[in-house]
Amino acid sequence: MDFRNSDTITGPRSEDVLPTTATAAVKVVIVGGFGVGKTTMVGSVSEIRPLTTEETMTQAGVGVDDNSGVESKTATTVAMDFGRISISEELILYLFGTPGQERFWFLWNGLFEGALGAVVLVDTRRLETSFDVIGRLEERGVPFVVAINTFPEAPKYPVEALRAALDLPEEVPIIDCDARLRVSSRDVLMTLMRYLHSLALPLG
Numbered sequence: 001m002d003f004r005n006s007d008t009i010t011g012p013r014s015e016d017v018l019p020t021t022a023t024a025a026v027k028v029v030i031v032g033g034f035g036v037g038k039t040t041m042v043g044s045v046s047e048i049r050p051l052t053t054e055e056t057m058t059q060a061g062v063g064v065d066d067n068s069g070v071e072s073k074t075a076t077t078v079a080m081d082f083g084r085i086s087i088s089e090e091l092i093l094y095l096f097g098t099p100g101q102e103r104f105w106f107l108w109n110g111l112f113e114g115a116l117g118a119v120v121l122v123d124t125r126r127l128e129t130s131f132d133v134i135g136r137l138e139e140r141g142v143p144f145v146v147a148i149n150t151f152p153e154a155p156k157y158p159v160e161a162l163r164a165a166l167d168l169p170e171e172v173p174i175i176d177c178d179a180r181l182r183v184s185s186r187d188v189l190m191t192l193m194r195y196l197h198s199l200a201l202p203l204g
Contacts, residue, residue: 024090027114028192030081030097031137032121033129037149037179038097039081041121045185046083046095080111085189093189117196118144119188121179124154127165134166145173145195147188 030038043050081097096111112118118137122130130146137144146168157165159174168174175191178184 025092025094026116027094027096028189029111029115029118029142030095030121031118031133031144032098033123033126033133036121036123036126036129038121041119041147041149041177041179041185041188042081042083042095042097044180044182045085045189047086048084051080051082085186087189087193091193093193095189112140112142115142117192118142119192120144120146122146122148122162122166123151124148124157124162125151127162130166134168143196143199145175145188145192147175147177147179150176150178 030041032038039052043052080099081095083095083097085093085095087093096115098111120130120133120137134144134146146162146166148162162168162174163170163172173191173195175188177188
C-alpha cells in the first residue's frame with residue numbers, strides 16, 4: 001500500500017512541540033471538588049489542545065456522587081485533564097487536572113507524584129467540598145494556592161473570612177479568578193510560581 005499521499009499524521013503536531021528555548025519543566029496539579037472548574041481552567045490556559053477524559057454522567061453515579069449545587073452538570077472527568085503553558089521562554093508548566101468525584105480520588109496519588117505545587121479551585125457556594133481536598137495536599141506536603149472561581153450568584157466573602165473557613169495558614173495565597181479566561185487562569189499559575197519561589201528562598 002502506498003502511504004506517500006496519505007493524510008496520516010506521524011509525530012507531534014507543530015503546535016505541540018516544545019519551544020527550543022525551554023530549559024525547565026514543572027508539574028502542577030489543579031485540584032478541587034466536583035464541578036469547581038478544573039477542566040475549564042486547564043482548557044482555557046493551555047497553549048496546546050488539552051487532553052480531557054470527560055465522560056457523560058450516567059445513572060451509575062446516582063446516590064454515589066454528590067452533585068449538590070451543580071445538578072445541571074452532565075459530564076465529569078474520570079481520569080485527568082492535561083495541558084501545557086509556557087510561563088517564560090525557559091519555563092514550561094505541565095498541568096494535570098484531577099477528577100473531582102470522590103470515587104475517582106484513588107487516581108490522585110499518581111497525579112501528585114512529582115508535582116511541585118497545586119492550585120485548589122474553590123466554589124464559594126460549596127466551600128465544604130474543599131476541606132478534604134486541602135487536607136490531602138497538606139498530608140502529602142504539596143504547596144498550594146487557593147483560587148476562588150467566579151460563578152454567577154456565588155456569594156463573595158472577605159479573604160480573611162475564607163481563610164478562617166478553610167483553616168488556611170496566613171502565608172497561603174488566596175486569589176479570585178475566572179477559570180474561563182486565559183489571562184485570569186494564567187495569573188493564578190503565576191501566583192503559584194511566586195509562592196513556590198518564596199518557599200525556596202533561604203530564611204533570614
